[in-house]
Amino acid sequence: MTQTAEERDHNRSGRREAARLEYFSDCIFAISITLLILNVSLPAAGANLTEVVRKVLPEVLGYALTFFMIGVLWTQHHAMFALIRRTDQVFLLINILYLMCIAFLPFPARVLGANAGGIGQTAAAALYAGTFLVAALVFNGLWKYASCGGRLLHSGADRSAVHTMSRSHDLATVLYLVDVALAFVTPAGSIIMFTLIAVFYAVTPIPSVARSRLLRPLLGPPPKADTE
Amino acid sequence: MTQTAEERDHNRSGRREAARLEYFSDCIFAISITLLILNVSLPAAGANLTEVVRKVLPEVLGYALTFFMIGVLWTQHHAMFALIRRTDQVFLLINILYLMCIAFLPFPARVLGANAGGIGQTAAAALYAGTFLVAALVFNGLWKYASCGGRLLHSGADRSAVHTMSRSHDLATVLYLVDVALAFVTPAGSIIMFTLIAVFYAVTPIPSVARSRLLRPLLGPPPKADTE
Amino acid sequence: MTQTAEERDHNRSGRREAARLEYFSDCIFAISITLLILNVSLPAAGANLTEVVRKVLPEVLGYALTFFMIGVLWTQHHAMFALIRRTDQVFLLINILYLMCIAFLPFPARVLGANAGGIGQTAAAALYAGTFLVAALVFNGLWKYASCGGRLLHSGADRSAVHTMSRSHDLATVLYLVDVALAFVTPAGSIIMFTLIAVFYAVTPIPSVARSRLLRPLLGPPPKADTE
Amino acid sequence: MTQTAEERDHNRSGRREAARLEYFSDCIFAISITLLILNVSLPAAGANLTEVVRKVLPEVLGYALTFFMIGVLWTQHHAMFALIRRTDQVFLLINILYLMCIAFLPFPARVLGANAGGIGQTAAAALYAGTFLVAALVFNGLWKYASCGGRLLHSGADRSAVHTMSRSHDLATVLYLVDVALAFVTPAGSIIMFTLIAVFYAVTPIPSVARSRLLRPLLGPPPKADTE
Numbered sequence: 001m002t003q004t005a006e007e008r009d010h011n012r013s014g015r016r017e018a019a020r021l022e023y024f025s026d027c028i029f030a031i032s033i034t035l036l037i038l039n040v041s042l043p044a045a046g047a048n049l050t051e052v053v054r055k056v057l058p059e060v061l062g063y064a065l066t067f068f069m070i071g072v073l074w075t076q077h078h079a080m081f082a083l084i085r086r087t088d089q090v091f092l093l094i095n096i097l098y099l100m101c102i103a104f105l106p107f108p109a110r111v112l113g114a115n116a117g118g119i120g121q122t123a124a125a126a127l128y129a130g131t132f133l134v135a136a137l138v139f140n141g142l143w144k145y146a147s148c149g150g151r152l153l154h155s156g157a158d159r160s161a162v163h164t165m166s167r168s169h170d171l172a173t174v175l176y177l178v179d180v181a182l183a184f185v186t187p188a189g190s191i192i193m194f195t196l197i198a199v200f201y202a203v204t205p206i207p208s209v210a211r212s213r214l215l216r217p218l219l220g221p222p223p224k225a226d227t228e
Numbered sequence: 229m230t231q232t233a234e235e236r237d238h239n240r241s242g243r244r245e246a247a248r249l250e251y252f253s254d255c256i257f258a259i260s261i262t263l264l265i266l267n268v269s270l271p272a273a274g275a276n277l278t279e280v281v282r283k284v285l286p287e288v289l290g291y292a293l294t295f296f297m298i299g300v301l302w303t304q305h306h307a308m309f310a311l312i313r314r315t316d317q318v319f320l321l322i323n324i325l326y327l328m329c330i331a332f333l334p335f336p337a338r339v340l341g342a343n344a345g346g347i348g349q350t351a352a353a354a355l356y357a358g359t360f361l362v363a364a365l366v367f368n369g370l371w372k373y374a375s376c377g378g379r380l381l382h383s384g385a386d387r388s389a390v391h392t393m394s395r396s397h398d399l400a401t402v403l404y405l406v407d408v409a410l411a412f413v414t415p416a417g418s419i420i421m422f423t424l425i426a427v428f429y430a431v432t433p434i435p436s437v438a439r440s441r442l443l444r445p446l447l448g449p450p451p452k453a454d455t456e
Numbered sequence: 457m458t459q460t461a462e463e464r465d466h467n468r469s470g471r472r473e474a475a476r477l478e479y480f481s482d483c484i485f486a487i488s489i490t491l492l493i494l495n496v497s498l499p500a501a502g503a504n505l506t507e508v509v510r511k512v513l514p515e516v517l518g519y520a521l522t523f524f525m526i527g528v529l530w531t532q533h534h535a536m537f538a539l540i541r542r543t544d545q546v547f548l549l550i551n552i553l554y555l556m557c558i559a560f561l562p563f564p565a566r567v568l569g570a571n572a573g574g575i576g577q578t579a580a581a582a583l584y585a586g587t588f589l590v591a592a593l594v595f596n597g598l599w600k601y602a603s604c605g606g607r608l609l610h611s612g613a614d615r616s617a618v619h620t621m622s623r624s625h626d627l628a629t630v631l632y633l634v635d636v637a638l639a640f641v642t643p644a645g646s647i648i649m650f651t652l653i654a655v656f657y658a659v660t661p662i663p664s665v666a667r668s669r670l671l672r673p674l675l676g677p678p679p680k681a682d683t684e
Numbered sequence: 685m686t687q688t689a690e691e692r693d694h695n696r697s698g699r700r701e702a703a704r705l706e707y708f709s710d711c712i713f714a715i716s717i718t719l720l721i722l723n724v725s726l727p728a729a730g731a732n733l734t735e736v737v738r739k740v741l742p743e744v745l746g747y748a749l750t751f752f753m754i755g756v757l758w759t760q761h762h763a764m765f766a767l768i769r770r771t772d773q774v775f776l777l778i779n780i781l782y783l784m785c786i787a788f789l790p791f792p793a794r795v796l797g798a799n800a801g802g803i804g805q806t807a808a809a810a811l812y813a814g815t816f817l818v819a820a821l822v823f824n825g826l827w828k829y830a831s832c833g834g835r836l837l838h839s840g841a842d843r844s845a846v847h848t849m850s851r852s853h854d855l856a857t858v859l860y861l862v863d864v865a866l867a868f869v870t871p872a873g874s875i876i877m878f879t880l881i882a883v884f885y886a887v888t889p890i891p892s893v894a895r896s897r898l899l900r901p902l903l904g905p906p907p908k909a910d911t912e
Contacts, residue, residue, distance in 0.1 A: 020710065020762060026248065027714035030255035034263065034331045035718065042342055064328060071324035075317075078248060089759075089889045096755035100748060103718045114726055123735075205317045254476065258483035262491065262559045270570055292556060299552035303545075306476060433545040482704065486711035490719065490787045498798055520784060527780035531773075534704060661773045 021095060022081045028099045029074045032106060036063050036070075039110040058116040065191070066109040069132070069198045070102065073139075076169075076201070080143055083162065085154040094142045101135035112191075125187035126180055129194055133176035140169045172201070249323060250309045256327045257302045260334060264291050264298075267338040286344040293419070294337040297360070297426045301330065301367075304397075304429070308371055311390065313382045322370045329363035340419075353415035354408055357422055361404035368397045400429070477551060478537045484555045485530045488562060492519050492526075495566040514572040521647070522565040525654045526558065529591070532657070536599055539618065541610045550598045557591035568647075581643035582636055585650060589632035596625045628657070705779060706765045712783045713758045716790060720747050720754075723794040742800040749875070750793040753882045757786065757819070760853075760885070764827055767846065769838045778826045785819035796875075809871035810864055813878060817860035824853045856885070 040059045077098075087095075108128040115124035146152040147162055175197050183190035268287045305326075315323075336356040343352035374380040375390055403425050411418035496515045533554075543551075564584040571580035602608040603618055631653050639646035724743045727735065761782075771779075792812040799808035830836040831846055859881050867874035 016766065017762070020706070022248070023251070023707070024710050024714055024758065026252050027255060027711060028718050030252055031259055031715055031718040032721075033327075034256050034259040035721070037260075037263070037331055037334050038266075038722075040335050042338055043348075060332075063332065067328045067331065068324065071321075071327070074252065075320055075324075078245070082244065089886075092759055093755075093886055096752065096759075099717075099755070100751045103721055103751065104744075104747065106721050107724050110726055120727075202317075202321055250476070251479075254480050255483060258480055259487055261555075262484050262487040265488075265491070265559055265562050266494075268563050270566055271576075288560075291560065295556045295559065296552065299549075299555070302480065303548055303552075306473070310473065430545075430549055478704070479707070482708050483711060486708055487715055489783075490712050490715040493716075493719070493787055493791050494722075496791050498794055499804075516788075519788065523784045523787065524780065527777075527783070530708065531776055531780075534701070538701065658773075658777055 018081075018084060018087050021087055021092060025077060025081075025095065025099060026074070028103055029070065029077070032103050033067055033070045033074075035106045036066055036109055039063065039106060039113050059113045062109055062113045062116070065195060065198065066105060068202070069194070070105060072198055072202050073102065073135070075205070076139070079205070080146070080165065083153050083157045083165075084146060086152055088152065091142070091146055091152055094138065094145055098135065098138045098142055101131065101138055104131060105135075107131075121187040122184060125183035125190045129176060129179040129183055129190055132194075133173070133180055136169070136172045136176050140173055143169055168201075168204070172197075246309070246312060246315050249315055249320060253305060253309075253323065253327060254302070256331055257298065257305070260331050261295055261298045261302075263334045264294055264337055267291065267334060267341050269341075287341045290337060290341045290344070293423060293426065294333060296430070297422075298330065298333060300426055300430050301363070303433070304367070307433070308374070308393065311381050311385045311393075312374060314380055316380065319370070319374055319380055322366065322373055326363065326366045326370055329359065329366055332359060333363075335359075349415040350412060353411035353418045357404060357407040357411055357418055360422075361401070361408055364397070364400045364404050368401055371397055396429075396432070400425075474537075474540060474543050477543055477548060481533060481537075481551065481555060482530070484559055485526065485533070488559050489523055489526045489530075491562045492522055492565055495519065495562060495569050497569075515569040518565055518569045518572070521651060521654065522561060524658070525588070525650075526561060528654055528658050529558065529595075531661070532595070535661070536602070536621070539609050539613045539621075540602060542608055544608065547598070547602055547608055550594065550601055554591065554594045554598055557587065557594055560587060561591075563587075577643040578640060581639035581646045585632060585635040585639055585646055588650075589629070589636055592625070592628045592632050596629055599625055624657075624660070628653075702765070702768060702771050705771055705776060709761060709765075709779065709783060710758070712787055713754065713761070716787050717751055717754045717758075719790045720750055720793055723747065723790060723797050743797045746793060746797045746800070749879060749882065750789060752886070753816070753878075754786065754789060756882055756886050757823075759889070760823070763889070764830070764849070767837050767841045767849075768830060770836055772836065775826070775830055775836055778822065778829055782819065782822045782826055785815065785822055788815060789819075791815075805871040806868060809867035809874045813860060813863040813867055813874055816878075817857070817864055820853070820856045820860050824857055827853055852885075852888070856881075 040056060040063055043055045108124070108131045112121075112124045112128045115121045143165065147166065150157065150162075153162065175193075179190055179193050179197065182193055268284060268291055271283045336352070336359045340349075340352045340356045343349045371394065375394065378385070378390075381390065403421075407418055407421050407425065410421055496512060496519055499511045564580075564587045568577075568580045568584045571577045599621065603622065606613065606618075609618065631649075635646055635649050635653065638649055724740060724747055727739045792808070792815045796805075796808045796812045799805045827849065831850065834841070834846075837846065859877075863874055863877050863881065866877055
């Protein structure tokens with residue numbers, strides 16, 4: 001009987017560990033994303049509305065883009081953890097490296113905002129896309145480690161979902177790599193491509209049926225699907 | 229049997245997703261609201277108490293107002309999530325856009341504090357109320373998407389509560405719109421109206437019976453209602 | 457049957473609300489307490505160890521004191537929530553006002569650090585203790601509202617524990633009031649008294665038996681008490 | 685029956701307390717680790733990629749090292765809490781002191797980054813390693829208090845795991861002490877040793893079997909171990 005209670009404790013602590021790691025990661029995502037607003041600098045006192053808008057608009061757009069992209073990365077991290085059954089020390093360490101990239105993102109975003117339209121914008125755009133590239137590589141490693149042979153996945157994890165996720169992460173790496181290269185040709189083009197990548201990964205998880213449905217008036221009746 | 233376990237896993241992961249999104253949102257609300265204090269600037273060294281009070285009072289009042297309003301928005305987000313049964317990718321994306329507005333709020337608050345009484349105060353007041361207007365519009369879209377035809381709501385969600393919430397969010401949009409317009413006429417009036425909106429939405433969820441009861445001495449015995 | 461499921465949903469959402477409020481509060485406590493380190497200013501480049509220590513020591517001591525006190529306030533908030541069964545809108549609003557005080561604390565801490573030993577230290581010490589006084593008054597109101605007639609408490613909440621907590625909060629208000637007054641006589645004395653208050657409230661919840669036991673060598677065997 | 689419900693409430697509140705303390709600690713770890721990015725200073729506008737890299741590289745490396753080490757400390761705190769059954773006021777206070785050290789870490793990290801290669805780097809390296817030494821001493825005290833005679837541990841906690849953890853924490857204290865001393869001889873050597881300590885504590889929890897397995901190609905099949 002004591003043995004059984006110990007086993008139960010062990011299983012519970014296993015679940016606790018995965019949940020606590022997920023919680024810790026969420027916290028870091030949330031803080032990084034919220035610190036972005038500190039990058040938007042105060043307009044000079046006494047400026048009128050037009051001046052305020054002209055001055056802060058590039059920084060605000062940069063805020064919106066980076067916020068949106070980190071939000072999308074969070075949903076991907078979230079989707080991965082939904083398939084994870086347990087963690088181990090290696091997974092934990094790779095996850096810390098990934099969080100190191102996420103928590104770093106406010107810096108390239110600040111550099112980009114400070115160099116918009118200036119002569120440093122090539123370096124800034126390359127640093128910006130390059131940081132996301134490194135993050136994608138680490139995330140890829142995290143997922144490969146967890147999913148290889150189903151190492152840390154739920155036994156019931158859908159094989160096609162696992163395969164789709166792997167291909168999606170491989171594609172992201174390639175896209176960011178192209179985007180970094182593009183920064184040296186045209187910084188503005190690099191940012192535009194980056195925006196398209198963000199929108200692509202935001203929209204992809206929506207099933208195509210639902211996507212076509214979005215084109216119908218928003219207030220039309222939803223399908224009578226999955227009642228609890 | 230395996231199928232059943234998979235289904236259970238699926239349901240559990242559905243609940244996990246809603247809870248994790250709510251948690252992530254709470255975190256961002258909490259960080260935004262706490263970063264507001266960084267907007268209060270340090271008085272010059274060696275100032276006496278009177279000088280300190282006179283200098284920091286407008287910034288402190290702005291801190292209190294914005295903090296209170298974000299707190300009220302949090303309770304509304306909270307009330308909405310209490311009716312939500314599950315999430316989907318579209319809901320997640322609109323929620324990220326909403327959090328983008330919430331995390332943005334420390335910026336207009338800083339602009340307002342820096343321009344209090346100065347010639348830029350019209351622009352500052354308009355930006356301040358305007359940001360809350362945009363947040364209200366996005367929140368309205370979030371709620372419309374979730375509630376339309378009961379798409380993401382609990383099957384047992386009270387119809388009249390859903391209807392009341394919809395009307396309340398519509399009203400908020402109109403009130404903020406009027407407040408933005410008012411900023412161009414009288415910035416101070418815009419802030420006063422904003423304060424009244426905050427108080428209105430803070431007090432509205434208190435049932436009128438309880439509100440009249442608040443007028444009785446605070447230490448009087450509470451009603452013998454809803455024992456658990 | 458449907459009715460029962462709805463009731464269960466209602467109870468669950470009641471518990472969810474209290475837990476979510478507690479979680480949100482914890483988050484704000486954690487962020488406030490962590491932002492304190494931003495108040496410690498960087499020593500000039502090229503300073504040797506002695507200079508670094510002399511320069512940053514007052515700020516570091518201020519950091520430690522404020523951190524410790526906010527930690528103690530968190531344990532009190534924590535102890536209160538352990539007795540709370542449910543929340544309502546009034547409780548939520550008073551709690552937001554309380555969090556507004558907590559999130560404000562990094563500011564008076566910064567003012568105090570910047571004015572240590574200078575002519576503004578009377579104002580700084582008064583502002584510092586005064587903010588804690590206001591926080592204590594709001595916390596007192598929060599507790600009175602929740603505990604009066606057992607309004608929001610667990611039905612099984614220990615009456616003597618409730619009474620002790622009330623008296624403890626009343627005492628805190630008086631102590632802070634004396635401390636604010638003391639700041640106008642001797643700022644340094646005010647800080648010393650403040651430190652003693654912090655230690656008093658940190659140590660008080662330790663039962664006297666355990667306290668005497670602390671005097672024994674730390675590594676001695678603990679009592680064979682409450683096995684799970 | 686009422687008595688039994690009260691007991692159940694009491695046990696639940698015991699578990700709640702440990703969970704809430706763990707949650708609060710995680711939050712502070714997450715915020716400290718994320719604030720580190722604020723230490724990386726913006727390169728001058730108009731700098732090209734080479735200049736940006738040369739200027740920010742030391743600060744970025746410092747960011748990565750400190751982030752990684754705090755991540756490792758978090759996993760140790762996490763491993764300790766997995767063995768903790770309940771908390772008491774003394775444990776809570778020592779934990780607050782420990783969090784005070786963790787939340788302090790962004791400051792020595794900033795000092796180190798600002799003094800890299802300069803004449804203040806001896807003081808900076810000593811402060812950096814010294815802060816981790818103090819943190820290790822407090823963590824040691826926390827663990828000794830919790831584990832002595834099994835005071836706060838799960839009754840089923842593995843004795844050898846408890847012993848290993850104690851020895852590991854003792855070793856950490858010695859290593860940091862040597863590292864502080866080394867800073868006065870060679871600051872750069874101190875940082876290199878610090879990096880080795882971080883890697884050592886990151887890798888140690890990985891069982892040696894798994895470590896040798898890491899040398900095999902990452903994509904090879906994992907062992908068919910512990911199915912849920």
